[in-house]
Amino acid sequence: MSPRRRLSLALVWLALLLVGGWWISQQLQLSGDLRKFMPEARTPAQKLLIDELGEGPGSRLLLLAVSGDRPEVLARQSAAMVTALAGDPAFSLAANGGVAGLESIPEALRPYRYLLSTTLDHQPLDAAYLSDQLEARLQDLGSPMAALVEPLLPADPTLEVLALADTWQPATAPQQLHGVWFDREGRRALLAVQTTAAGFDPGGQEAALAKLHAAFDAVRGDSSSQLLVSGPGAFAVEVGGRTQREASFIGSLDGVIFSLLLLIAYRSWRVPLLAALPLASGGLAGMAAVALGFDGIHGITVAFGFTLIGVAQDYPIHLISHQRPGLSPWDNARALWPTLGTGVVATCIAYLTFLISGVDGLKQLAVFTIAGLGVAALTTRYLLPGLIDTTENGGKPYDAASSSAMAKVWGHFSRWPRMGVTTGVLLGAAGLAVIWFVPGPFWQNDLSRLTPVPEHLLVQDGQLRAELGAPDVRYLMVVQGADAEAALQASEALQPVLVQMQSEGLLQAFDLASRYLPSAATQRARQARLPDAPTLQAALDAAVADSPFRSDVFAPFLSDVAAARAAPPLTAADLAGTPLAARVDGLLLRSDSHATALVALTGLEDPVAVASLLAPHGAQLLDLKDASESLVAEYRTRLLWALALAAVLLVATIWVALRDVRRTLRVLAPMALAIIVLLAVLRGFGVELNLFHLVALILACGLGLDYGLFFDHAGDSREGQLRALHAIIVCSLATLLVFALLATSSIPVLQAIGSTVALGVIFNFVLALLIVRQPAAESGEGATPEPIAEHGGAELLQ
Missing domain, CATH: 1.20.1640.10 (Multidrug efflux transporter AcrB transmembrane domain)
Structure with a gap:
């Protein structure tokens, strides 16, 4: 082929690569949901594991520690942080033990406070109770709490909102100094933040972390304090950044070394450029195939895909190494093609096993790799020979057979x-x-052993979890119901059993959805205990008569009680868009056919004893570690059978070829x-x-x-x-x-x-x-x- 035609072919090939790259950039939607690389869940425990890893409250929880200054300064910064984050849609919860916890009860829900709290379960809303409460408010108004109490008093003389906010605080909350959480040594102010973004949304977690640091920078001023953030989202961003840095470094270094290797091996600057064209074509073809066949391509698919189709770099190497004087590059490619093509077909058969793996991410990887290898081989066969210059070095190109x-x-x-x-x-x-x-287990089933998070960060996270009393990430109680109402009623019935376990030292604390959203039946029972308007007015008049308060001050209170008495019970759907929604949604999983109420545990001491106590009550204790191991083992078995089938097909392919x-x-x-x-x-x-x-x-x-x-x-x-x-x-x-x-x-x-x-x-x-x-x-x-x-x-x- 003449130099002009070679140049034209090279320019057309490069133009097609550029156009293809532009089209793919327009079509491609990168995904970061790691569940695409998780096997299909088969058991209830496995399904819960997948849901909890991505959507559960544990995956969204970030633990914060502010240190490096005087406790009173750290307390002010902690309070300012919570105030700044409370109105940010990126966060569904920001708690530090302070009064800012009121933000978790939106104004629209405050009339329902007597339906959500347990007060009416043991105390009627009568004149005696109101009189005691008004006497307590007089004392509050003469205390440092006056600034907090005074705005609440007309609508809430019993401060039911504060009682409710206190009830919703973590059961094993840390100590408080200057009105906010601190660690045991009193040196670090502690906060718990829950993101709106799911745990498997690295982009959302990265944006949330950026907002956290921006809020801290705004409240820190010229203080010497420092912010420490831990939790799954922080780990995901840290690991993602480190992976990207390492991949970029390794990719760049590999590109340089590969080019030097080809320069040394072939003594021509053209060879590295020629070898890059089929590889680039294969990579773009792989991404295009995934873009056309799937809703989005996972970042891991791109990273692993380019690694796996790295075998495609062998194709131009074989073509160039087998080139010799007097042999047309086209004839050389034609002679090599049966051998080269056999290897391509056999390799693609091995990757076909991923298509029947039941894992969406591996299916993407299979399509990416097979399309990439196929296109790289075909471009090596039908395009690359046209770019090989047999007149190089005076018509005597490098020939390995004549090399000393x-x-x-x-x-x-x-x-x-x-x-x-x-x-x-x-x-x-x-x-x-x-x-x-050789002794020892053959397979590694523990996913936690594969974590790329540095050990010191895991230790740090464990310490913060212990200080804040964060829930156990391994064990979870499950209560099933035909619908959300049935699941909530079942979890309410389970609560006395949990309290008994707590008193016996079997667990330190628990958290469940009915703590934030009682069942409709419970809410109706509390509605029935609310006095009607004339009765409440008479009780209030009697209580006010013995106090310095004016009776007309509490008109908002009467209005709220009347609204709660006539309102339909709150449901999980009514909480949408409120901070409570994230808490309830994380502990109450709903579908069209059934609902599952989860109970998060802290400090579980004896799983066997707890499981036996739960059995008569229709509840189940799930070991998520065991569920993850069984999930991996089942998937591996399925993949090994697929590989056995691939081995048979591979042998058949080689025999048909030879x-x-x-x-x-x-x-x-x-x-x-x-x-x-x-x-x-x-x-x-x-x-x-x-x-x-x-x-x-x-x-x-x-x-x-x-x-x-x-x-x-x-x-x-x-x-x-x-x-x-x-x-x-x-x-x-x-x-x-x-x-x-x-x-x-x-x-x-x-x-x-x-x-x-x-x-x-x-x-x-x-x-x-x-x-x-x-x-x-x-x-x-x-x-x-x-x-x-x-x-x-x-x-x-x-």
């Missing part, structure tokens, strides 16, 4: 003894023995042995395998298969073996470098994938060299590589 350096490398490797069947069987048996007999049982076994043997050896090494070092190791093993299998296929493609030709060895060395080094960098990451997921694939590259390369490579015949170019079967793979792939 490659001759030395080949001479070294050619002295390695080939591995026979007996040695291979012994190696496999030794690896299986290590896998079987049409020779002996060659098929020889190509597959290194991959199978490499997996056994890799698992044995991981087990030997005490590594418990998780789902991310499985993802990495699939990728390692694809790489090993490529090495085996191209060593087989080289046949017994010395020149063919030199070119194949050159391509495989460059591919191996490029892959090894990127995954070795990932193995150094502080993110456990990236560590697991990086270390597993890096070891897989080494084992696959060595075993393919020992098993698949044939003794070379000193026959020059005359010896042709043993081809893919003409009526097998060629028919399948062309």
Whole structure:
């Protein structure tokens, strides 16, 4: 192809990439909901686990500590923070134990206060009670509380709003200094903030954190105080930022190293540019496929997808390494295509298992990877040959077969003894023995062990939770009902049992939805105890007669009681848009067919005893840790069966391509042995395998298969073996470098994938060299590589 046509092709290709990138940027909606990468929940406990992780109050709770100044200064800043956050729609709750807790009771709900509180359950609203309350208000007006009490007095002479706000404070609240929460040492002012954004909404959590810090900066002034924020949302933002920084650093470093590697390997500045085009095409194709097939693409899909289709960088390397003088790039691509295409098809079969995984995120990953690998291979086959300049260096482009350096490398490797069947069987048996007999669990089911949150932050979070009395994140009580009303009634019936457990020391505290929203039946019973207007007026007149208050001052009070007496009971839907909605919604899960009332626990001491006490009352104690482990185990089992099916299809694909049982076994043997050896090494070092190791093993299998296929493609030709060895060395080094960098990451997921694939590259390369490579015949170019079967793979792939 002439230089002008090569330039035109390159410009058109780049233009298509730019247009494709622009279109994808318009269509693509990035998602941060990590539940897309969670297996489908099957049991009630698993379903609750998924709901709690993303939507529950625990996932939205942020714990704050203000320190670094005098207690009275910290108290003022804490109060100012709560006031600033109270009106912000990004937060459904901001509490510090102070009177600002009144903000949780909107003005529209205050007439309902006698229906929501327990006062009327044990105290009639009569003249004696009102007289006692008015006497207490006189004392309040002469105290420091006057500024708080005076505005409330006309509508609420019994200060029922304050009693209700106090009832809704955490049951195990910390000590108070200067009217707000402080830690035991009195050095840090404590706050609890609940975000409107779900725990699995990193964008929403990041925006909420930004508002928190902005509010603190506004109230701090020139103080030396500092703000500490902990909780799932803070961890998500911290980990997300760290992941982005590490990924950016590793990606940039890998790009530089990869370019240098290609410059050294091919001694041409054009090669890194040429190799980047199929990879970029594959990446854009993967994102376009996900954008068309799904509502949005997850950020993890993009990150993992580009990592997994990194195998596509091997395709242009094979094409360029197998290029030789006198051979048209088109003919070179045509000769390589059956082998290259077989590897692509086999690798895509492995990723097809993700499509039947039942996990939306992994389905996205499968579509991304399969589309990306397919397009990268097709552009290498049908576009890249047009850009290869065979006139470079005076018509003598780099040829690995004529390289003295490659001759030395080949001479070294050619002295390695080939591995026979007996040695291979012994190696496999030794690896299986290590896998079987090494003590300790084989699989890692504990999701918390995979957390990328630094240990000191977890310790800090535990300390703040202990100070604030935050609910247990592992155990949860569940009460089922046909609807919200039935669930609320059931939780109310359970409350005496919980109080008994508390008195016996089985748990420190509990929280349930009926604490904030009593059932309609309870509200009606309290309505019935409210006096009618004439009776209340007479009781109020009698109480006022013995006090200095004027009777007409309390007209708003009479109006509120009359409104509460005639109003329909409050429901969860009526709380929408109020701070109470977040509390109730987090503890009362509703659907069209049933409702579930949750009971959050603090300080659970004896789960077995508590579970046995709950059983007669129709309640259940759920262990969310056990639910998460069973969820992972069930999903892994499903994925392993899918991988077994993929293995059968993969063997069938290689046999159809090669049409020779002996060659098929020889190509597959290194991959199978490499997996056994890799698992044995991981087990030997005490590594418990998780789902991310499985993802990495699939990728390692694809790489090993490529090495085996191209060593087989080289046949017994010395020149063919030199070119194949050159391509495989460059591919191996490029892959090894990127995954070795990932193995150094502080993110456990990236560590697991990086270390597993890096070891897989080494084992696959060595075993393919020992098993698949044939003794070379000193026959020059005359010896042709043993081809893919003409009526097998060629028919399948062309």
